[in-house]
Amino acid sequence: xxxxxxxxxxxxxxxxxxxxxxxxxxxxxxxxxxxxxxxxxxxxxxxxxxxxxxxxxxxxxxxxxxxxxxxxxxxxxxxxxxxxxxxxxxxxxxxxxxxxxxxxxxxxxxxxxxxxxxxxxxxxxxxxxxxxxxxxxxxxxxxxxxxxxxxxxxxxxxxxxxxxxxxxxxxxxxxxxxxxxxxxxxxxxxxxxxxxxxxxxxxxxxxxxxxxxxxxxxxxxxxxxxxxxxxxxxxxxxxxxxxxxxxxxxxxxxxxxxxxxxxxxxxxxxxxxxxxxxxxxxxxxxxxxxxxxxxxxxxxxxxxxxxxxxxxxxxxxxxxxxxxxxxxxxxxxxxxxxxxxxxxxxxxxxxxxxxxxxxxxxxxxxxxxxxxxxxxxxxxxxxxxxxxxxxxxxxxxxxxxxxxxxxxxxxxxxxxxxxxxxxxxxxxxxxxxxxxxxxxxxxxxxxxxxxxxxxxxxxxxxxxxxxxxxxxxxxxxxxxxxxxxxxxxxxxxxxxxxxxxxxxxxxxxxxxxxxxxxxxxxxxxxxxxxxxxxxxxxxxxxxxxxxxxxxxxxxxxxxxxxxxxxxxxxxxxxxxx
Numbered sequence: 001x002x003x004x005x006x007x008x009x010x011x012x013x014x015x016x017x018x019x020x021x022x023x024x025x026x027x028x029x030x031x032x033x034x035x036x037x038x039x040x041x042x043x044x045x046x047x048x049x050x051x052x053x054x055x056x057x058x059x060x061x062x063x064x065x066x067x068x069x070x071x072x073x074x075x076x077x078x079x080x081x082x083x084x085x086x087x088x089x090x091x092x093x094x095x096x097x098x099x100x101x102x103x104x105x106x107x108x109x110x111x112x113x114x115x116x117x118x119x120x121x122x123x124x125x126x127x128x129x130x131x132x133x134x135x136x137x138x139x140x141x142x143x144x145x146x147x148x149x150x151x152x153x154x155x156x157x158x159x160x161x162x163x164x165x166x167x168x169x170x171x172x173x174x175x176x177x178x179x180x181x182x183x184x185x186x187x188x189x190x191x192x193x194x195x196x197x198x199x200x201x202x203x204x205x206x207x208x209x210x211x212x213x214x215x216x217x218x219x220x221x222x223x224x225x226x227x228x229x230x231x232x233x234x235x236x237x238x239x240x241x242x243x244x245x246x247x248x249x250x251x252x253x254x255x256x257x258x259x260x261x262x263x264x265x266x267x268x269x270x271x272x273x274x275x276x277x278x279x280x281x282x283x284x285x286x287x288x289x290x291x292x293x294x295x296x297x298x299x300x301x302x303x304x305x306x307x308x309x310x311x312x313x314x315x316x317x318x319x320x321x322x323x324x325x326x327x328x329x330x331x332x333x334x335x336x337x338x339x340x341x342x343x344x345x346x347x348x349x350x351x352x353x354x355x356x357x358x359x360x361x362x363x364x365x366x367x368x369x370x371x372x373x374x375x376x377x378x379x380x381x382x383x384x385x386x387x388x389x390x391x392x393x394x395x396x397x398x399x400x401x402x403x404x405x406x407x408x409x410x411x412x413x414x415x416x417x418x419x420x421x422x423x424x425x426x427x428x429x430x431x432x433x434x435x436x437x438x439x440x441x442x443x444x445x446x447x448x449x450x451x452x453x454x455x456x457x458x459x460x461x462x463x464x465x466x467x468x469x470x471x472x473x474x475x476x477x478x479x480x481x482x483x484x485x486x487x488x489x490x491x492x493x494x495x496x497x498x499x500x501x502x503x504x505x506x507x508x509x510x511x512x513x514x515x516x517x518x519x520x521x522x523x524x525x526x527x528x529x530x531x532x533x534x535x536x537x538x539x540x541x542x543x544x545x546x547x548x549x550x551x552x553x554x555x556x557x558x559x560x561x562x563x564x565x566x567x568x569x570x571x572x573x574x575x576x577x
Contacts, residue, residue, distance in 0.1 A: 009076040016068050019061045019218050020264045021046050023074050033080045060220040060261055083228040085235035086110040093210040096225040115227040119287040126291045129355050135171040135424035138341050138407040142364050143348045146323045148291025150299045155328030161302040164339050167411045173204045178243035179236045183229035184212040186222045186253025219260035226254050230288050237295035244297045252304040255314045274313050286321040324348035337408055374400030402437050405450040423454030
């Protein structure tokens with residue numbers, strides 16, 4: 001970081017409490033947001049947050065404070081925290097101080113600007129509303145993004161926020177031919193390294209800048225890294241008149257870092273422990289993301305929702321700044337419907353007939369209506385089954401399930417795990433596919449044919465191998481019924497035990513060819529049941545062989561009662577004589 005040392009203004013450390021440092025200046029108090037340096041070679045950086053009296057200031061350390069002690073000298077740099085701007089920052093990776101952390105060459109052709117800048121005035125803002133296509137079907141159709149607007153990806157842990165954000169980077173860089181800036185706030189260092197490697201392999205790094213203040217950094221560093229990234233984005237918008245795509249992962253960590261700083265400064269916490277100045281701090285960052293007459297900054301922000309509670313103050317305050325809210329559902333992720341975007345909870349201010357057009361608007365409304373009806377019918381289906389629904393409701397279920405699968409899409413980010421090639425779909429093709437599904441043109445197609453495809457025409461190619469296998473199932477059933485040898489395989493195991501005893505009885509009925517073979521088997525059948533029916537007629541067995549199988553209790557249980565009676569009478573006759 002480029003500083004302007006002021007050796008005449010030196011201070012002394014008075015107290016150190018974690019990241020909070022109190023410093024005494026006898027000559028001149030540094031202004032708010034001034035950067036102070038202490039320790040060997042100025043390695044400890046402190047930002048002034050408050051002036052306690054005429055000689056003392058309180059600051060937050062932006063670096064670890066190991067080795068800092070009372071009585072150590074502190075040097076006033078004479079200015080605020082600065083970030084590098086210019087063409088030299090492209091394809092590089094920086095920390096909050098503007099230091100390159102990609103082990104590359106030293107920076108050249110760059111300027112240094114303060115990270116504390118005011119939002120553009122209203123007179124410079126553009127009132128034009130344009131759609132920003134992403135190539136992702138469910139977003140372009142149901143939640144269209146605004147060029148120069150702000151979109152949020154809301155979701156809990158592990159539902160795909162970072163994957164979706166990375167996919168948008170890959171898709172959009174080639175679309176708008178602008179500059180992409182990725183800002184990592186309080187997230188994993190591993191994700192930053194993987195993103196850098198993936199973007200380098202994809203060949204999009206020359207038009208990209210990365211700024212990281214990850215979760216291992218102190219709260220002061222995580223709190224300021226968003227301002228540093230915005231300073232770079234404003235340079236490309238205002239000085240080079242280029243469109244900028246700003247991706248922030250994760251804006252909740254910015255709020256969380258502000259909460260930690262507020263607690264360290266001794267401020268009274270607000271609801272659920274958040275800082276009382278959360279609304280002001282978030283507005284100071286979000287209002288700088290604007291569409292002006294020289295260019296536009298389009299921002300897509302991942303927002304972590306604690307415990308999937310969308311009434312959390314951090315989520316509520318973020319909602320008010322966004323033009324589009326994309327809600328990721330854990331239930332859809334568990335069903336394998338990726339991207340796991342909930343179309344009923346997600347919304348966009350751009351989804352109006354005057355902006356997207358009447359056809360797009362009414363088609364999106366019909367899709368939401370169909371999916372909402374299906375969500376209401378799920379309870380009935382779970383209790384009574386699909387057969388109890390009316391024909392109209394069954395058609396709604398068929399359309400909704402095919403729409404859900406058509407709105408899935410393979411990603412470039414997950415190609416190495418799934419083996420499915422990335423599919424980029426234009427808005428026109430996505431609307432045509434949804435319209436044809438709502439017209440029941442794909443009612444006879446299996447649902448799997450619409451899963452993880454691009455355009456709707458790819459479903460026909462998937463079903464070429466399906467028809468030979470599908471009709472084989474109804475043809476196999478009559479074959480099993482006509483052939484008595486394979487009849488046992490099609491019947492339940494409970495019936496097989498009964499059929500083994502009466503197999504000799506069923507064979508004479510199958511055809512004329514089996515009758516001569518049944519004659520020698522007729523004497524073998526009575527001995528098997530001679531204990532219960534010694535004088536049974538063999539003709540009756542051949543005529544009604546199924547009566548004993550279907551109704552075994554109604555005919556056989558009352559017969560044993562008269563059987564012992566003739567036996568007793570027979571035995572008593574010779575004994576009496």
